[in-house]
Amino acid sequence: MTAITETRELAANRRDIRPGRIIAWTLLLIGGLIMITPLLFMFSTSLKTSGQVYDLRLIPAAPTFENYIKVLGDGRFMRWFLNSTFIALTVTLSNVFFDSLVGYTLAKFEFRGRYFIFLAILSTLMIPTEMLVIPWYLMSSQLGWIDSYWGIMFPGMMTAFGTFLMKQFFEGVPNDFLEAARVDGLNEFTIWWKIAMPMVVPAISALAIFTFLGNWTAFFWPLIVTTSKELYTLPVGISSFSAESSIQWELIMTGAAIGTIPTLLVFLALQRFIVRGVMLAGLKG
């Protein structure tokens, strides 16, 4: 792979000088800037006072953090931020654990019913969440899960997607290593946890990033299952905050910006890692 990339990069270098390349590069850059225009306007407006909202200049005449102080003042956003973080982290850990365990078992154990279980799990990919929402809601209300962290999290604790992804990767782990560990007298759980898992770290991080992103931005189910504001996730909080703001755009943009800043910072810090993770999850999944 590295050798291939190198030769192609060399080739690309040679071609880069041609005028066509320069035009393509410029167009790509302009396209990229257009892509982030909504975000730029969002940040810009969040720094304006209500009187300046109609002044559509991108650079605010007199930037102010007044809106941020106002919006963050009562602690609601902080709470929603923590809720989202806690929920996304917990669901991600659960997925990393269970999806890997199931993927490993299906990839590395021979037993009757293995293929049936694999197909059964895979077939759940065909069931849209929206169809399950009503029964989940019924179940949650009967079991008292409505308006609880567990109620928000339980539907996503394991996914067929993650299981499939991990199975693919565990299939690439050579059996010799596992057999050697067995000869050494390690039990199966330890073999999975200590020997097999470290060999699929790229897949684990891909699964973790994908799961975290999906749960961090999830809206539909948290909207349905939460009733008290203390339990809102960030997307539900932003939506309800915006709807309640009597259309004060500077506050709405501030709320949206607050919801976007953490992901942007994490992305800037871990760009390579995140892009590779998404690539891997998307390609093998």
Place this chain on the structure above:
Amino acid sequence: MASANATSPAGPSRFWDRLNISTKRLIWAWAFLALPILFYAGIRFYPTFQAFWLSLTNWDLLRPAQFIGLANYQKMFADPIFWKVFQNTFLYLIIGTPISLLISFVIAYYLDRVKVMHGFIRALYFLPYLTTAAAMGWVWRWFYQPVPIGVINSFLSTLGIAQQPFLRSVDQALISILIPAIWAGLGFQIIIFMAGLRAIPSTFYEAARIDGLGEWAILRKITIPLLKPTTVFLVVFSSIGFLRIFDQVYNMTTNDPGGPLNATKPLVLMIYQTAFSSYQMGYAAAQTVVLFTILLIVSLLQLYVLREKK
């Protein structure tokens, strides 16, 4: 679970020791699968059957469900709003999927060859993918406002172009909601396409050049055919995404959800309103069954059309 490191899963150690290796492994396998099997049975399969069952009842949250046969389906198929929503859902799909795939392929194709500031430009395209649709719905809603506050209309009017109604039009509203949805998904598709492009061995290209093929011919005869697995994945993935569109519509049309005149209402929003605004859970369940059927047919159809030719 970590305690399993030290001890064996079943019984006293003497009993365990007497078992042969393959039986032990079998027990381990089922021990690993026990909780997940419960999960998939209880949280995926049982609710699926329950959704089918509820679609045959008149359950309304407040009173117990009664079996009413196919009445919900009759009501749904006789409802002009359902057909409007049905049509909207497919419009989101047939406009959204090809456009977003075409744009993302073109960008990925050129971005793949860019070396100068590659990471920066890629980040620009990727950033919207990390945003929250619920928040961005409001940003785009503001963009679409009429003058004097809407960014797009203010821009149009400085160019001397008449302002557009966007969300306040039965013709433009659906597209106006689709654009943020495409915008947000583009980054993901570009990254996946780029990964697919990188996976094509450069020997193919070299051979083609030796054969004297031009850029266009290489694209048509080598790149696109070899990208097929990536394309199939993205077509299915993004189709399902567009068929299930909700967050953007919900947040961009809060005053008249799915409006104006149901011009933007997708099936998922109709399900949400039927279930959680009118509490007609049985009727909503029937709508979810329709969504399930649509998703199933569309995915199978696409896999069939785009299958590997042997």
Place this chain on the structure above:
Amino acid sequence: MFTKAKMAALAASISFLALSSAQAVEIEYWQYVFDSRVQAMDKLIANFQAANPDITVKHTTFPYADYQTRVVAAKVAGQGPDVVQLFYGWTDQFVNGGLIKPLDPAVFPHDEIESEFFPIVSAMKRGEDYYGLPTAVRSLALFYNKALLDEAGVQPPSTLDELLAVAEATTKRDGGGNITTAGITMDMAGQDHHWWRETLIRQFGGAPYDAEGNVAYDDAAGAAALKFYTDLQTEHKVGLIGFMDEGQAAFRAGMAAMTIDGTFRLGAFANNPFEWGVVELPANAEGLKSNYSSYFANAIGATAEGEELEAAQKFLAYISSPEAMEIWLATVGELPARRDVALTEANLADPIRGPFLKGLEYAQTTRFYDEAAQRQTSIDMVNRVLLEGQSIEDSIAQAAAAEQGIIDAGRQ
């Protein structure tokens, strides 16, 4: 009035109970989010808790759009509020859904309710039972931006013709003919559907509903009223639905000269950075005036039992008391639901409250079966004319059929 003695007796019995159980009761109060209403309720709760140290009231709010869903969801989860606010038009749904329980006549005697509150409180009565009591009632009026009217050299309108003239004089457009300042806001999802239903239809010689409560606006009068409304955008171009997203947002930003809105908006407009005034809704050429009045009532949640029920009754009595109404009036601007608290000379002479109080005298209260769905029929009716070019007559016939369908379904 729930006499002082009775209140004292109630208070005494509750505090006795509290002493004997030596435990504070917590009750939950729910309403939808509206800044000034939340502030007012916080004040009322603080006062109530100061007078009743043994009771704490937890104040919970939800966005208006999914308020009803939250109430139902909570009932399903078995954790509903003890005192809950509801729009009078939702009463059927709340009673049928078993979300609220009737008021105990021993604590809230019917003859006192009927003699002390405005007659529209009867909309909370089902059979022999009252299901809730309002703190405040609301009516509509025309808000105007003084600066914009002065700039155009016009006076606030008192008739529909003057309304058109003022709107025309105050509308500002850019080079492309786009409205940059609206003469009047158009927002059918806001209060305009009430204005159309209960005011304009009557002023054009019709009636929205007949004596049996069936839709009666599918006639020339209804069509004329609808045409008057849609002409504001199509003929006179003095307003635009969706301008600044919502009518209230346009007025608040100083981008609309006039808006029709209710008493509940007074608090939100109080901080407007410009001078504004209020006049009664314009009369027609013959001088006929009409208005729409409505209210949110507070009811006792179905799940309240035992000492929570007693605390809830006590809290409901307090938030329906004259003192609470004064606080509500000062904070939210909504008119007291008790006649003698509302119709004081000071209030009638007040330049802001006066027009709303006068409006209350000739106001109608629509009997809603499903307020949200009935409002949607009006929104769609206007949209069909403005966005799809449907004829006024066809659109109104379609709206009438749709609304009658909702009413028929609601009666079952």
